Ligand SMILES: NC(=O)C1=CN([C@@H]2O[C@H](COP(=O)(O)OP(=O)(O)OC[C@H]3O[C@@H](n4cnc5c(N)ncnc54)[C@H](O)[C@@H]3O)[C@@H](O)[C@H]2O)C=CC1
């Protein structure tokens with residue numbers, strides 16, 4: 001099988017979906033040489049099957065705003081694969097949401113969830129609803145309307161959504177409340193719930209903490225450590241703030257955060273007080289990151305990303321395709337030695353090539369941001385056993401899972417000269433488990 005031939009057919013079947021092409025091509029490039037060496041996968045058409053979602057649900061979400069005006073949005077759930085467990089993945093509320101974005105995210109989730117070692121299939125969903133500027137009551141009404149349709153398609157053994165961009169604890173609470181009301185049952189059909197009603201300790205921190213743990217594993221493997229390193233982080237949402245928090249815990253200096261308007265550059269580094277301010281500003285008040293520079297008197301670069309700032313380590317934690325080839329070159333020029341993706345697909349293929357040609361440590365999101373969904377898996381276990389584990393216990397399990405993912409990347413990703421191609425390692429290790437399950441089921 002040849003990559004170009006596979007992609008030609010794939011693009012024809014999925015017209016106008018660039019993000020989906022990007023994600024599939026990246027995986028296919030790693031997997032095709034492997035399946036050419038193992039022709040049973042070619043015969044079973046595993047790659048064609050794996051790049052076709054099991055099912056896509058699209059629905060109208062009609063709700064009423066505070067002025068009594070009726071509003072209409074589009075809701076989606078892409079149930080990609082339940083080969084190794086029930087469908088599992090986040091919900092995104094953002095005006096940029098469309099089928100291409102959700103299909104790429106659901107596809108990526110397949111490999112990520114497989115890497116966690118837990119029995120979870122893959123899905124992603126959301127809406128083009130824009131939470132920015134909406135009142136809390138409007139967000140509640142939207143979530144209730146969204147769940148009124150979504151509840152027909154999910155359940156704790158079927159499909160278990162969670163948060164993503166624009167969907168945090170508040171939105172999951174509104175969604176879970178409506179689920180409970182409509183179904184008259186209290187089951188863990190969503191993760192990321194509040195601690196009072198079935199949520200897990202460390203779930204909200206898990207993606208960011210896991211990303212820092214993964215970076216620590218990569219550095220340790222090279223005989224280095226996070227302690228004393230200067231870090232740039234993009235974004236200022238859930239993943240960014242908890243990546244920053246764990247990096248600081250581990251002795252690093254975090255000097256940037258950003259949002260879609262610009263970047264703050266705090267030469268002295270964030271501290272606990274400053275991070276608490278950001279959590280309140282971005283996770284609750286939904287303000288702009290520029291307010292940080294007013295409060296703490298540091299540089300604010302309007303319209304700029306953090307990649308021009310001198311650093312040792314970089315953590316793209318905002319959104320897809322936020323770090324380009326020129327940014328990668330700039331990071332290297334400024335002394336950066338390692339990149340761990342907190343977001344999904346934040347680095348373009350050209351940027352990744354630059355990192356890898358330079359033999360830098362580069363961790364793809366499906367490995368380095370898998371901590372979030374891993375703790376979602378632990379939340380599901382707690383829900384089905386009616387248990388609530390301590391934060392220490394969950395954090396210990398999270399650390400173990402991230403170390404295991406790192407090891408899987410090494411097992412499948414060592415290339416010439418001993419360099420670890422983490423992207424290849426994650427793709428192959430993630431692929432093998434799902435592909436073997438599909439083979440076992442026969443023609444499905
Ligand atoms: N929440 C989770 O557990 C997980 C999230 N992710 C990924 O992490 C990324 C961030 O998600 P969350 O932190 O959950 O979302 P969030 O809604 O809490 O935060 C998103 C952040 O990105 C910023 N942002 C959005 N678009 C931007 C742009 N064009 N330029 C610069 N900044 C921009 C926003 O201002 C916000 O600070 C996404 O790629 C998501 O898919 C990955 C794994 C798990």
Ligand SMILES: O=C(O)CCC(=O)C(=O)O
Nearest residue numbers: 089090162164372373376
């Ligand atoms: O916790 C989950 O189920 C999903 C997290 C997620 O959306 C992701 O890993 O990208």
